[in-house]
Amino acid sequence: MELVLANHSSYPRVGASREQQRLRRAYAQRERGEISADDFNRVQDSVVAEVVEEQAHAGCELLTDGQIRWVDSISHLAGRLDQVEINGLLRYFDTNFYFRQPVIKGRVAGNGPLVVEEFRYARAVSPRPIKPILTGPYTLAVSSIRETPLYRDLPTLVLDLSEVLAQEVRALAGAGAEVIQVEEPAILKHPKDLRLLHKALKPLSQAKGSSQLALYTYFADATPLYESLQELPVDILGLDFTYAPRLPETIARLGSRKTLGLGLIDGRNTRMEAAPQVFPILEKILPRLSGGIAYLNPSCGLEYLPRDKAVAKLRLMKELRDTFLQRGKR
Amino acid sequence: MSRAKLEKLGLTLPLLPTSTVGSFPKPDYLLQARARFARKEITQKELEVLEKRATEFWVQQQEEIGLDVLVDGEQYRGDMVAYFADVMPGFRMGGLVRSYGNRYYHKPIIVGEIRWPGPMTVKWWRFAQGLTSKPIKGMLTGPYTIMDWSFNDYYPDRKSACLALARVIRKEVEALVEAGAKVIQIDEPALSVRPEELPFAIEAMQMVTDGVPAYFITHICYGAFEFIYPRMLRFPVHNFDLEMSNSGLDLIGLFKKHPFNKDLSFGVLDVHSHKIESPALIKERIAKALQVIPKEALWVDPDCGLKTRTVEEAQGKLRSMVAAVKEIRQALDKAPKRKRRRIEVGSVVKKRRKKIRKHKYKKMRRRMRHKKK
Numbered sequence: 001m002e003l004v005l006a007n008h009s010s011y012p013r014v015g016a017s018r019e020q021q022r023l024r025r026a027y028a029q030r031e032r033g034e035i036s037a038d039d040f041n042r043v044q045d046s047v048v049a050e051v052v053e054e055q056a057h058a059g060c061e062l063l064t065d066g067q068i069r070w071v072d073s074i075s076h077l078a079g080r081l082d083q084v085e086i087n088g089l090l091r092y093f094d095t096n097f098y099f100r101q102p103v104i105k106g107r108v109a110g111n112g113p114l115v116v117e118e119f120r121y122a123r124a125v126s127p128r129p130i131k132p133i134l135t136g137p138y139t140l141a142v143s144s145i146r147e148t149p150l151y152r153d154l155p156t157l158v159l160d161l162s163e164v165l166a167q168e169v170r171a172l173a174g175a176g177a178e179v180i181q182v183e184e185p186a187i188l189k190h191p192k193d194l195r196l197l198h199k200a201l202k203p204l205s206q207a208k209g210s211s212q213l214a215l216y217t218y219f220a221d222a223t224p225l226y227e228s229l230q231e232l233p234v235d236i237l238g239l240d241f242t243y244a245p246r247l248p249e250t251i252a253r254l255g256s257r258k259t260l261g262l263g264l265i266d267g268r269n270t271r272m273e274a275a276p277q278v279f280p281i282l283e284k285i286l287p288r289l290s291g292g293i294a295y296l297n298p299s300c301g302l303e304y305l306p307r308d309k310a311v312a313k314l315r316l317m318k319e320l321r322d323t324f325l326q327r328g329k330r
Numbered sequence: 331m332s333r334a335k336l337e338k339l340g341l342t343l344p345l346l347p348t349s350t351v352g353s354f355p356k357p358d359y360l361l362q363a364r365a366r367f368a369r370k371e372i373t374q375k376e377l378e379v380l381e382k383r384a385t386e387f388w389v390q391q392q393e394e395i396g397l398d399v400l401v402d403g404e405q406y407r408g409d410m411v412a413y414f415a416d417v418m419p420g421f422r423m424g425g426l427v428r429s430y431g432n433r434y435y436h437k438p439i440i441v442g443e444i445r446w447p448g449p450m451t452v453k454w455w456r457f458a459q460g461l462t463s464k465p466i467k468g469m470l471t472g473p474y475t476i477m478d479w480s481f482n483d484y485y486p487d488r489k490s491a492c493l494a495l496a497r498v499i500r501k502e503v504e505a506l507v508e509a510g511a512k513v514i515q516i517d518e519p520a521l522s523v524r525p526e527e528l529p530f531a532i533e534a535m536q537m538v539t540d541g542v543p544a545y546f547i548t549h550i551c552y553g554a555f556e557f558i559y560p561r562m563l564r565f566p567v568h569n570f571d572l573e574m575s576n577s578g579l580d581l582i583g584l585f586k587k588h589p590f591n592k593d594l595s596f597g598v599l600d601v602h603s604h605k606i607e608s609p610a611l612i613k614e615r616i617a618k619a620l621q622v623i624p625k626e627a628l629w630v631d632p633d634c635g636l637k638t639r640t641v642e643e644a645q646g647k648l649r650s651m652v653a654a655v656k657e658i659r660q661a662l663d664k665a666p667k668r669k670r671r672r673i674e675v676g677s678v679v680k681k682r683r684k685k686i687r688k689h690k691y692k693k694m695r696r697r698m699r700h701k702k703k
């Protein structure tokens with residue numbers, strides 16, 4: 001079994017040093033009109049290159065652009081669509097992070113590519129493959145205020161967003177993304193909408209071409225939904241183990257037809273995982289997986305950690321993986 | 331409902347007691363001084379002189395505006411978790427984490443056994459209480475919120491970190507009571523974040539308040555109350571202070587389904603809006619609350635701390651609030667009752683206070699007599 005080290009999605013955009021805080025300063029300068037949009041983009045570019053390099057240096061094998069350009073995982077995408085305005089702050093699940101809530105004023109429509117250019121840039125500066133991230137249609141829809149009567153029913157909005165995101169998946173696949181990650185943390189809170197999610201993922205699945213489509217859930221226990229998640233039209237399932245004490249046992253019992261993204265490294269806490277916590281789970285799960293490959297990744301985006309801890313987690317992931325595989329060979 | 335508890339503690343409050351959630355805006359001179367202190371240009375002593383001046387200002391303001399239960403205004407505090415984490419052994423300040431947009435904060439990390447460093451808030455409570463004859467609330471952050479807003483490298487899980495914090499906060503509560511505090515507010519804004527953890531959040535608060543002779547208030551804001559109501563009623567405090575006006579008064583609907591059985595501090599001022607609410611609007615909001623909460627159980631205050639507003643906005647909003655409450659009190663007083671009871675304005679104050687306080691007390695009694703005329 002090949003165990004690939006993958007980053008999850010986001011990455012801290014500032015660190016402890018003055019140099020590592022240049023994006024924070026540039027953002028403030030841009031807001032005050034002291035620097036141009038081009039100046040600001042150059043700083044963003046340099047920070048993307050820096051965090052890509054940092055992930056690679058820590059031993060990561062499938063990287064992300066750290067979502068450095070995203071204000072948050074909801075408004076970055078929703079804000080680029082027609083008929084969407086961005087409103088006040090709302091807590092993002094159970095974190096201490098707040099996102100700007102979209103207000104849907106009319107029929108949503110794409111307005112050109114969303115993140116393809118971001119993907120192209122990250123890939124150009126990266127020594128390893130880059131995995132683009134999209135927030136899924138369901139999570140985008142339930143995070144929004146539906147002001148237009150067109151979307152009195154949630155499913156209509158979910159399916160319209162799905163069409164928009166399918167175009168993006170097609171563009172990303174065309175640009176050469178090997179894995180495209182769609183994030184749907186909200187589905188764990190609303191299991192009754194799984195059929196709706198199934199329907200909404202279909203257009204994305206049809207658009208993926210030769211790319212692998214990954215569905216990542218987090219911030220709640222996926223164990224009760226595990227069997228239903230296996231039915232969804234995706235290639236990879238990403239799971240957050242930090243909320244799910246019974247998940248290893250469930251996977252060991254039921255196996256997996258899909259490639260799994262094992263979120264065994266806590267992206268929300270600074271404590272460093274130790275081998276006795278992680279190895280027994282890997283031993284239990286890995287023999288039950290098909291396809292010969294699994295991803296080891298943090299449980300969620302790493303932006304909830306300070307920069308020094310985020311990079312330490314990635315290094316730890318490599319150390320644990322290498323020790324685990326060595327042990328197997330003995 | 332908890333009127334008896336208050337009276338047992340020697341506190342006679344008027345109907346619809348008015349209070350605030352805790353923080354007031356810092357005057358410009360203090361903001362500048364804090365920045366200079368951070369750059370090590372002035373000493374802790376020099377900063378403290380200004381913090382005291384600002385505290386005096388706000389206590390005097392609250393008296394003048396006519397609030398019933400006062401706060402020290404937290405002129406010496408920054409973040410409500412970092413303030414405690416900074417002084418408690420077991421914590422280390424972590425690196426920067428983003429909270430939204432371009433905003434970042436230092437998130438504390440629990441790196442060892444959390445211990446009580448001795449009184450953390452008592453000195454300021456004493457200072458503020460020395461300035462007024464009205465009760466000053468002791469102001470603490472609850473164990474669940476301190477746990478949730480910190481990283482944990484030391485305790486095996488979130489629950490054990492939370493309970494360890496409860497033991498420490500309990501000591502602080504006892505120290506406040508020993509100093510004379512009768513009303514203690516322990517804020518738990520994180521309470522509704524993980525509904526499945528409510529049982530141990532309740533257990534922790536039980537450890538903090540059990541058997542302590544004080545009236546306890548817990549402030550919660552931006553909560554998804556629909557997930558923890560009515561279970562949250564088991565939280566062992568006398569009074570819940572909830573943000574009501576910013577959340578469109580949604581909670582009233584919940585209370586209609588399942589009665590709220592504690593005292594309620596009802597937030598009537600939106601702290602995120604520059605606009606000063608009119609007394610008429612505030613009266614409307616209070617009237618809605620009175621549909622579901624008995625008048626004896628209702629307190630009135632802003633949605634949250636006023637520190638995000640300007641000094642003038644905070645003053646204006648509070649004046650409006652007190653004016654509205656006075657009108658409602660008069661109306662309630664005029665309403666026909668089976669047994670007419672006197673509503674006392676102000677609070678009963680412990681005798682044997684310093685001369686200066688005795689003098690202020692007399693002044694207050696005079697004012698009260700004047701009002702009764």
Ligand SMILES: [Zn+2]
Pocket residue numbers: 351519549550551633634635
């Ligand atoms: Zn609040």
